[in-house]
Amino acid sequence: MQTLMIPEIGHYALIIALLMALVQGVMPLAGAATRRPLWMAYARPMATGQFLFLAIAYACLTASYLLDDFSVANVANNSNSMLPWYYKASAVWGNHEGSVLLWSLILAAWSFAVSRFSRELPRDMLARVMGVMGLVSVGFLAFVLFTSNPFERLLPNVPQDGADLNPLLQDFGLIVHPPMLYMGYVGFSVVFAFAIAALLGGRLDAAWTRWARPWTNIAWAFLTVGIALGSWWAYYELGWGGWWFWDPVENASLLPWLAGTALIHSLAVTEKRGAFKSWTVLLAITTFSLSLMGTFLVRSGVLTSVHAFANDPSRGLFILVLLGITVGLSLLLFALRAPRVRHQVGFSWLSRDALLLINNILLVIMTVTVLLGTVYPLLLDALNLGKISVGPPYFNALFVPLTVVLCLFMGLGPLSRWKHTPARNLFQRSWLAGLAALVIGIIAPLLYRGEWNLKVSLGVVIALWIVLPMARDLWAKSRHSAGRVAGLKRLSLAYWGMILGHLGIAVTIIGVTVVSNYAIERNVRMGVGDSVAVAGYTFTMTELANRRGPNYLADTAEIEVRRGDSQRSFTMTPEKRLYLARGMPMTQVALRPGLFRDLYVAMGEDLEDGSWAMRIQHKPFVRWLWLGALLMAAGGVLAVADRRYRRVVTARDPERAAVARPREATT
Amino acid sequence: MRAKRKQKLFVILGLVSLAAIAVGLTLYALRSNINLFFSPVQIAAGDAPLERQIRAGGMVKAGSVDRDKQSLEVVFTVTDYVDELEVRYSGILPDLFREGQGVVVVGELQQDGWLRADQVLARHDENYMPPEVAQALEEAGYAPEDYQAKAAEVGQKMDAQAEDSGDGRTN
Numbered sequence: 141m142q143t144l145m146i147p148e149i150g151h152y153a154l155i156i157a158l159l160m161a162l163v164q165g166v167m168p169l170a171g172a173a174t175r176r177p178l179w180m181a182y183a184r185p186m187a188t189g190q191f192l193f194l195a196i197a198y199a200c201l202t203a204s205y206l207l208d209d210f211s212v213a214n215v216a217n218n219s220n221s222m223l224p225w226y227y228k229a230s231a232v233w234g235n236h237e238g239s240v241l242l243w244s245l246i247l248a249a250w251s252f253a254v255s256r257f258s259r260e261l262p263r264d265m266l267a268r269v270m271g272v273m274g275l276v277s278v279g280f281l282a283f284v285l286f287t288s289n290p291f292e293r294l295l296p297n298v299p300q301d302g303a304d305l306n307p308l309l310q311d312f313g314l315i316v317h318p319p320m321l322y323m324g325y326v327g328f329s330v331v332f333a334f335a336i337a338a339l340l341g342g343r344l345d346a347a348w349t350r351w352a353r354p355w356t357n358i359a360w361a362f363l364t365v366g367i368a369l370g371s372w373w374a375y376y377e378l379g380w381g382g383w384w385f386w387d388p389v390e391n392a393s394l395l396p397w398l399a400g401t402a403l404i405h406s407l408a409v410t411e412k413r414g415a416f417k418s419w420t421v422l423l424a425i426t427t428f429s430l431s432l433m434g435t436f437l438v439r440s441g442v443l444t445s446v447h448a449f450a451n452d453p454s455r456g457l458f459i460l461v462l463l464g465i466t467v468g469l470s471l472l473l474f475a476l477r478a479p480r481v482r483h484q485v486g487f488s489w490l491s492r493d494a495l496l497l498i499n500n501i502l503l504v505i506m507t508v509t510v511l512l513g514t515v516y517p518l519l520l521d522a523l524n525l526g527k528i529s530v531g532p533p534y535f536n537a538l539f540v541p542l543t544v545v546l547c548l549f550m551g552l553g554p555l556s557r558w559k560h561t562p563a564r565n566l567f568q569r570s571w572l573a574g575l576a577a578l579v580i581g582i583i584a585p586l587l588y589r590g591e592w593n594l595k596v597s598l599g600v601v602i603a604l605w606i607v608l609p610m611a612r613d614l615w616a617k618s619r620h621s622a623g624r625v626a627g628l629k630r631l632s633l634a635y636w637g638m639i640l641g642h643l644g645i646a647v648t649i650i651g652v653t654v655v656s657n658y659a660i661e662r663n664v665r666m667g668v669g670d671s672v673a674v675a676g677y678t679f680t681m682t683e684l685a686n687r688r689g690p691n692y693l694a695d696t697a698e699i700e701v702r703r704g705d706s707q708r709s710f711t712m713t714p715e716k717r718l719y720l721a722r723g724m725p726m727t728q729v730a731l732r733p734g735l736f737r738d739l740y741v742a743m744g745e746d747l748e749d750g751s752w753a754m755r756i757q758h759k760p761f762v763r764w765l766w767l768g769a770l771l772m773a774a775g776g777v778l779a780v781a782d783r784r785y786r787r788v789v790t791a792r793d794p795e796r797a798a799v800a801r802p803r804e805a806t807t
Numbered sequence: 808m809r810a811k812r813k814q815k816l817f818v819i820l821g822l823v824s825l826a827a828i829a830v831g832l833t834l835y836a837l838r839s840n841i842n843l844f845f846s847p848v849q850i851a852a853g854d855a856p857l858e859r860q861i862r863a864g865g866m867v868k869a870g871s872v873d874r875d876k877q878s879l880e881v882v883f884t885v886t887d888y889v890d891e892l893e894v895r896y897s898g899i900l901p902d903l904f905r906e907g908q909g910v911v912v913v914g915e916l917q918q919d920g921w922l923r924a925d926q927v928l929a930r931h932d933e934n935y936m937p938p939e940v941a942q943a944l945e946e947a948g949y950a951p952e953d954y955q956a957k958a959a960e961v962g963q964k965m966d967a968q969a970e971d972s973g974d975g976r977t978n
Contacts, residue, residue, distance in 0.1 A: 379902070486814070501822065505829045512833060527844035527939050529862060531913075534840035538832055663879055663898050716902075725902040744899030753879055753899045 147212050150200025151291040154241075157193040157248070158281040160186045164251075164274030168267035172341070180263055183270035184255045190277065191252035194245045201241060201290050202232050211298040214238060214290045220304035220721050222691040230315045231305045236439060236455075237290035239318060243435070244280045246319075246326045251277065254330055254355070261351060268337030269330075276329055279462045287455045304691070304721030313373030321366030321393060325431040327359025328396060331403065332428035335421045336470060339477045344417050349410040352424070354780040356407060357637075360400045361776035367393050368769030379727030379742045381661065381757045383765060386535040391514040392434030395507055399427040402503035404776070405496050413493055413558055418478040419500070425470045430507070432463045437514075488560040495553045502546045509538045547602040547649070551609050554638065569616075570609050577604035589658065599653025603646040610639055637779025644771030651764025660758040663744065666697075667751035675758035677739060678702045682711075684752070692717040692726075697752060699730065699741055714754075716743040738762050842913060846943035850916065851890035857916050860925075863892060864911040865940050872906055885910060887940045889949060893921040903929040909940075 164186035171179025201214070205228045210216040218235040219228055232238040251273040258266055284290070334352035338344050370393065375383045384390065403423040410420045436459040487493035513530045520526055555561075555569045581601030585593040617635075620627030660675050671680040683698040694715040702709040712730035719726060732739040737760045744753030844862045845855040855861055868891065871884035881900065885892045894912050904910065904927060914924035 380899075489814075489817070497818075501825060505825065509829065509833050513837070516837065527862075527942075528841045529844070530837065531840050531842055531860075534836045537836040537840070541832075665877075665879060727902055747874060749876070755899055 146200050146203050146207070146209065147291040147293065150197045150204075151289070153193040153197040153200065154281065154285060154291070157190050157197065157244075158278065158285060160190040160193065161248075161274050161277040161281055164190060165271055165278050166274075167271075168274070169271035169340075172264040172267040172271070175264075177263065180267035183267050183274075186274065187248070187251045187255040187270055190274075191245075191248040194241075194248045198232075198241060198245045201238060202229055204291075205229060205232055208302070210300070210302050211293050211295060212290075213292045213294045216294055216299045216302045218302065218305050220302040220691065222721070223302075223305060223310070224690060226315060227305060227310050231309070233318045234305050234309045234314055237284070237288040239322075240280065240284050240288050240439065241290055242319065243322055243326060244277065244284055246322050247273070247277050247280060247329060250327055250330055250355075254333075258351065264341060265337055265343070265348070265351075268340050269333045272333035272336045273329060276333070276466070279466070283455075283458050283462065287458050301721075304719065307692070307717070307719040307722065307724050307726045308377060310719075311373065311377055313369065313377060317366060317369040317373055320362055320369055324359050324361075324363025324366050324400075325393075325396060325434065327355065327362055328400060328424075328428045328431050330355040330359065331407075331424045332470075335424035336473065339421060339473050342477060344421065344478070346411050346414050346417075349407045349420060353404070353407050353411060354785050356400070356404055356424075357776040357780045360397070360404055361773040363393070363397050363400060364769050364773040364776065367397060368766045368773075372766050375762070376729050376731055376740075379729055380755065381659075381729075381740050381742075381759060383655070383762065386513070386532045388514050388518075389438055391510050391535075392437045395510055395514070396427050396430040396434060398503050398507040398510065399423060399430050402500045402507070403427050405499050405503075409493055409496050413487070415487065415493060416497070416500075418474075421478060422474060423500070425467070425474060426507075429463070429467045429470070430511075432459075432466060436460060436463050437518075487558075490556065490561045490563055490566060492553065492556040492558050492561070495549055495556055498549050499546065499553070502542060502549070506539060506542050506546075509542070510535065513538075543649075544598065544602055547606055547645070550642065550645070551602075551605040554610050554613050554642065569612065573608035573612050574605060577601050577608050580604055588654075593657055596653055596657050599649055603649045603653075606642055606646040606649075610642060614639065632782055632784075634779045634782040634784070637775045637777075637782070639775070640778060641772050641775030644768045644773075644775060646768070647764050647771055648768030651761050651766075651768060654761035655759055655765070658760045659762075662756045664754055664756065665747060665751050666754045667749075670751070672754075672756060674756050675737075676704055677758070679712075679741065679756055681754075684750075687715070689717065691721065692719045694718070694728070695743065695746065695752075697743055697754070701732070701739065712739065712741050714741045714743045716746070716752075733763060735763055736761060844911075844939050844943070846940045847885060847887045847890040847892040848949070849943055850892055850920075850922075855916050857918060860913065860915055862911055862913050863894075863916075863922060864909065865892070867904070867906050867908060867910050869906045885912065887944055889944060894924050894927075895921060896924040896927055900927055901929045905929070911939075 163182055167179045167182040167186075171177070171182070201212075204212045204215050205219050206225060208215070208219070208221045208228075210219075214235060214237050218238075219231050223231065233242045251270065254273065255266075255270060258269070261269070331352045334348050334355070338348040367390075370390065371383045374385065375381060403420070406416050406420045406423050409416045436456070439455065439459060513534050517528050517530055520528055551573070552566060552570060555566060578601055581597045581599075581604055582592075584600045585591065585596040588596075614628075614631075617631060618624050618627035620630060662672060662674050664670075664672050666672065666681045668681055668684055671678055673679075678701070680700045680702075681697055682700050685696050685698070687694045687696050694717045696713050696715045699712045699714070700709050701712055710732070712732060714730040715728035717726045717728055718724070727742050727744075730741045737758060740755075740757035740759055742755040744755055746752055842860050842862045843855075844864065846863065847865050849855060850863060855863070863885065865885040865887040868884040868886045871882075873882045875881065878897070879899065880895065880897050882893065882895050885894055894914070896912070896914075908929060911928045912922060912924040913926040913928070914922050916922050
């Protein structure tokens with residue numbers, strides 16, 4: 141169906157949004173520099189308007205998809221009339237143009253949210269924050285309009301039907317993974333804007349960190365969920381049961397996560413102790429720059445993967461220039477302003493400050509190693525020094541030991557106090573937990589598999605070393621005259637957030653350790669009537685059939701699975717689909733998920749004598765990987781709900797605000 | 808003041824030593840885990856190391872895929888239309904693996920000139936020649952005319968066959 145105006149309205153709304161972003165980027169910053177309240181007051185309405193018009197543009201594109209308007213090039217290339225409506229709606233971000241539009245929409249949404257929920261910010265601070273976010277938005281909207289316009293028409297030769305969405309993307313994963321990931325990526329622009337605003341205003345006190353912390357936590361939580369969803373999606377969609385490939389595109393999302401993790405810890409130190417001020421600013425800049433770099437890597441077409449939709453060098457160049465300007469200007473500003481605000485706050489080597497410093501150093505080293513492994517091949521290629529690839533062994537060899545060291549310090553973190561903790565105290569609080577972790581960790585593989593395994597023991601020991609001291613700390617802190625429950629209720633939400641976040645890491649570590657060491661994969665030839673035993677389960681192929689789906693043909697196999705000699709059995713039905721529009725084959729995995737194990741059956745190839753190559757896998761504890769990530773994200777959100785952030789919001793009544801303002805002005 | 812200075816010294820020393828360890832480990836890990844890319848013409852010229860993990864690539868030669876009747880062993884030939892490389896692999900080939908399509912294999916080159924693949928990566932590409940292979944050929948002194956026309960011709964033939972057989976499957 142061809143619609144007359146919808147894409148044009150969308151295009152026009154996009155242009156208005158760009159102009160509004162321009163005003164939002166220039167006027168408030170100029171107003172803050174020249175102390176003109178009227179100019180600063182442009183920030184809020186512009187943010188609202190920009191969000192509104194981008195939402196209109198986005199809705200127009202979605203409408204074009206839903207109405208099958210194949211005169212729009214973007215729709216014709218990425219959709220098909222046979223596609224179910226929910227994939228049509230999510231196909232909007234299953235391609236380059238639409239996903240950059242989503243990026244911009246989310247940026248505008250964050251910007252709008254900041255303007256709504258930061259009424260207690262001093263006027264000039266808010267103006268600067270909104271200004272910086274406006275400028276970032278200008279960059280991206282210009283990118284959309286000048287290089288990746290999603291509203292381009294194919295006139296007058298309108299195709300009969302669309303080329304269809306890549307079958308790999310026709311999945312629930314597409315509906316949830318990109319928006320979550322983008323919420324995280326783009327969310328770091330808020331803390332970046334706060335850091336730049338603090339540099340511009342010359343007010344690098346602890347105040348900006350208190351305002352920026354909740355935003356950073358939320359962004360980090362979204363990114364955590366986004367990465368976990370991506371890993372889960374790859375696990376069942378690609379048909380061979382891997383959950384992390386150290387693929388450059390995955391690394392692109394891991395890099396801001398690592399830097400962001402360092403950032404949320406360093407923000408804590410700056411807020412509570414006033415230390416690491418310049419460092420925190422630098423981390424905020426780094427984190428957002430890595431988000432931008434991730435976007436560049438994925439969107440420029442320098443990488444070949446399901447994520448790299450476009451191969452247009454002008455786009456790559458545009459983002460590279462954008463990245464260069466952002467990083468260059470931020471670092472220049474940092475170099476000019478940061479030394480002026482430096483002042484020393486002392487702390488002892490046995491203190492929470494010091495442990496968080498170690499946390500930051502280790503996380504930065506991890507970031508750098510991943511960055512090196514990701515960028516090195518691209519760099520060599522760009523300089524014509526040969527085509528190489530850096531494989532997973534490189535990342536594992538570095539990442540795993542660094543994680544172990546990080547976790548050793550992580551166990552001590554919650555037990556320590558700010559400024560100084562006597563060594564005797566720290567030892568008293570941790571020795572029992574350490575011993576218990578060691579003993580349980582060493583016997584755990586024996587109990588689980590009857591055979592000792594060093595790597596599994598190590599994984600369990602460090603996971604318990606994170607959890608047990610925290611449990612002891614919780615026990616000690618919940619002591620209360622009115623009983624334990626009252627004691628637990630008295631603990632702050634920020635503390636609970638920390639507990640959940642660290643627990644999440646431990647759960648993920650258990651998942652990674654067990655599934656990496658005990659997963660069983662069998663590739664076998666199977667015909668009807670053949671049986672295979674894997675990890676105590678018997679898989680019998682009972683039927684091979686053909687089936688027609690809405691936009692594909694499928695070979696399906698029925699596999700009857702029985703555990704041991706048990707009478708009960710269940711059926712798994714993997715499929716091999718052929719998507720008609722692109723003639724592209726796809727493996728549809730049959731999964732039997734469980735908290736302690738997944739069964740995974742995939743059809744490989746038709747061997748043409750009535751049998752198929754089948755991939756059968758037993759994956760113990762694989763769900764823990766993603767469960768841990770969800771716990772981490774929940775921790776991040778819980779910490780934001782803490783009373784001390786809410787108090788700021790309730791302090792909106794004029795009297796208290798009037799008292800608060802002058803005090804802030806004097807600091 | 809002295810305590811503070813001492814603390815600073817420790818911070819710097821700690822940072823430097825940690826950074827040194829990290830850089831050392833990184834370089835070591837990088838050196839032993841880099842996989843270089845070779846095309847059949849480079850392998851035939853003896854440029855590729857033996858029994859070390861490399862990546863090789865080209866097009867899967869039409870009619871060369873031979874699957875063992877009993878096991879999941881498969882043998883196929885990868886060509887850049889100048890030289891050919893025999894690849895042996897045990898396992899399930901990726902969905903996009905087809906004769907006449909570009910493919911990258913990761914594995915070790917054996918004494919007798921064939922490659923034992925641990926991993927086969929297929930990708931769908933509108934070009935009939937993967938860019939890495941085209942570049943390798945040019946570096947080996949072949950002009951694009953030598954192979955591009957041939958590659959395109961073979962590719963088009965494959966496409967025509969795929970359309971004739973109706974459902975697009977050619978295995």
